[in-house]
Amino acid sequence: NAGVTQTPKFRVLKTGQSMTLLCAQDMNHEYMYWYRQDPGMGLRLIHYSVGEGTTAKGEVPDGYNVSRLKKQNFLLGLESAAPSQTSVYFCASSKPGGAPNYEQYFGPGTRLTVT
Amino acid sequence: DAKTTQPPSMDCAEGRAANLPCNHSTISGNEYVYWYRQIHSQGPQYIIHGLKNNETNEMASLIITEDRKSSTLILPHATLRDTAVYYCIVSSNFGNEKLTFGTGTRLTIIP
Numbered sequence: 001n002a003g004v005t006q007t008p009k010f011r012v013l014k015t016g017q018s019m020t021l022l023c024a025q026d027m028n029h030e031y032m033y034w035y036r037q038d039p040g041m042g043l044r045l046i047h048y049s050v051g052e053g054t055t056a057k058g059e060v061p062d063g064y065n066v067s068r069l070k071k072q073n074f075l076l077g078l079e080s081a082a083p084s085q086t087s088v089y090f091c092a093s094s095k096p097g098g099a100p101n102y103e104q105y106f107g108p109g110t111r112l113t114v115t
Numbered sequence: 116d117a118k119t120t121q122p123p124s125m126d127c128a129e130g131r132a133a134n135l136p137c138n139h140s141t142i143s144g145n146e147y148v149y150w151y152r153q154i155h156s157q158g159p160q161y162i163i164h165g166l167k168n169n170e171t172n173e174m175a176s177l178i179i180t181e182d183r184k185s186s187t188l189i190l191p192h193a194t195l196r197d198t199a200v201y202y203c204i205v206s207s208n209f210g211n212e213k214l215t216f217g218t219g220t221r222l223t224i225i226p
Contacts, residue, residue: 017138035216042202042216043159058213090158092173104151106158 001026004107006091012113013081021076021110023091030096032074033058033104034066036087043090049074050096081114088112118142118205124221133190137203140184146207148179149214150188153200159216162201178186179210198224 007022030051035043035058045058049068063085065077071090074093078085088111092104120138121190128134131138139148163170165186170177176189190197202219 040218042218043214044178044216045213048213090154092158103161103164104159106160109156109158 003027003094004027004034004091006089006107006110008110009108010111012115013078014115015080015082017060017081018077018079019081019112020078021112022087023074023076023093023107024072024085025074025091025105026072027093028071029093029105030071031094033092033094034064034074035090035092035111036060036085037090037115038087043106046076046089067102081112086112118215119203119217121201121203121217121220123218124223126223126225127190128225129138129192129195130192133193133222133224135188135190135201135203135222136185137188138185139203139205142205143185143207146205148186149176149204149206150175151202151204151214151216152197152199153202153219154196159185160223161204193222193223195223195226198222 004025010103033048034046037043044060047066049055052071055066057074067075090109091107094104147164149164151159152157161182163175164176179186200219200221202216204214
């Protein structure tokens with residue numbers, strides 16, 4: 001199993017450009033998440049999904065949109081990139097249900113720079 | 116309000132046990148304690164979790180105090196590959212699947 005994969009690994013955008021980050025998982029997990037991590041900080045949840053066709057806002061959703069058209073994929077979109085969105089973006093997935101079945105599996109991250 | 120408090124950094128000699136403390140004085144009865152770690156710039160990795168009993172797996176042991184207001188993650192024989200940022204997280208997750216990561220403890224294993 002590849003686990004959780006993210007595409008692309010690196011990207012440089014200019015202010016105002018748009019892009020989509022792709023997250024894919026092959027573990028048949030119901031739940032998927034997008035986090036961002038700024039230098040020296042912990043991870044902050046952007047959006048998450050508890051199943052195909054459903055999404056919900058996390059802690060810092062502004063400026064981002066998401067879609068979960070297929071169970072194995074979770075897309076994160078930036079419609080008009082801003083320098084404040086320069087960050088490392090991590091995707092994660094987990095089995096359904098709450099505690100204690102709550103191990104999240106993380107992807108390797110996408111390093112995004114907005115100039 | 117922060118749910119957990121961890122020291123920002125710790126050192127441990129290679130081969131010794133690394134004991135990472137975490138305070139969670141406002142933990143409620145249905146909240147679990149989770150530990151994750153992040154090596155360099157990789158995605159976080161799950162280590163262990165517990166409710167009120169001590170737990171052990173192939174990676175680490177988790178000791179939770181009887182009043183559940185604090186816990187300690189123990190890496191029994193630390194290696195250089197254990198150098199990472201360790202996050203202690205408290206969450207109930209019932210109907211709300213979110214983890215809140217703080218800034219964690221940066222553990223450095225000294226050769």
